[in-house]
Ligand SMILES: *[C@@H]1O[C@H](CO)[C@@H](O)[C@H](O)[C@H]1NC(C)=O
Ligand SMILES: *[C@@H]1O[C@H](CO)[C@@H](O)[C@H](O)[C@H]1NC(C)=O
């Protein structure tokens with residue numbers, strides 16, 4: 569074989585090997601640590617299936633990815649607690665550790681049997697949050713697994729459910745709106761007890777005779793720029809700078825905005841299923857409306 573052909577073949581083989589590793593390796597055993605109450609986590613199918621259980625009002629469970637990262641995409645498929653899930657909260661989020669943290673949240677607030685879950689979203693940058701939006705799911709999230717994705721790049725953060733964007737938070741740092749750019753995050757998921765406030769404002773309590781409450785997981789996929797500095801002073805670090813360069817897949821110009829199709833999907837979803845929007849709330853209550861509320865969020 570000629571030299572260049574050999575090189576091409578070697579590259580093809582190497583790429584195939586990496587893809588295969590990616591598939592085989594994308595399980596909870598390899599990707600995650602159980603950082604809170606590991607006795608309530610159960611991994612089966614060689615780490616491809618995970619369940620996190622809530623057993624009592626002082627227990628719960630949490631997983632954290634081994635990787636820390638700045639930018640990229642994290643997906644996980646979850647089947648939420650079935651039946652009477654009142655007072656339970658299942659979370660799925662990315663967060664930095666330490667002071668003035670950055671965080672991108674999904675929280676799934678349980679409900680009485682037959683009543684809808686609430687999908688809660690929020691974002692913190694430089695420790696500043698209070699940017700909540702809540703949605704009703706347009707499907708039963710306890711009936712089978714659904715795919716929840718956090719996409720984060722220098723232009724925008726997108727929350728996706730089954731590949732449908734439900735929310736965008738754009739980077740308006742140049743207009744004074746804090747945006748996460750330099751604190752490495754982990755991805756986390758947890759289940760915990762919050763009967764004081766979670767369901768119908770705390771009116772409906774958890775029925776502990778139904779415990780344990782199980783959230784089931786499959787297919788965690790991290791497609792991220794690894795960056796493992798631990799604190800907030802990474803601003804000038806080579807790792808934060810390296811993750812912000814335009815050669816990364818997530819930094820492609822076409823990923824700086826939703827596609828027209830995605831925008832139509834998001835608008836339809838928000839029109840039909842938004843139950844709380846911090847911008848609308850501030851306006852309605854005559855409070856100071858955050859500056860990003862009058863800027864495009866797509
Ligand atoms: C948790 O449950 C125990 C036993 O039922 C009860 O005594 C305790 O007050 C509960 N704690 C909270 C914070 O609700
Ligand atoms: C979950 O959704 C993301 C974003 O659309 C997609 O890239 C990923 O392949 C999906 N995962 C699964 C297991 O379908």
Ligand SMILES: *[C@@H]1O[C@H](CO)[C@@H](O)[C@H](O)[C@H]1NC(C)=O
Pocket residue numbers: 677678679680683684685686766767768769
């Ligand atoms: C639970 O169901 C009630 C009644 O449909 C609804 O008002 C509430 O928003 C739902 N979700 C939560 C988390 O309470």
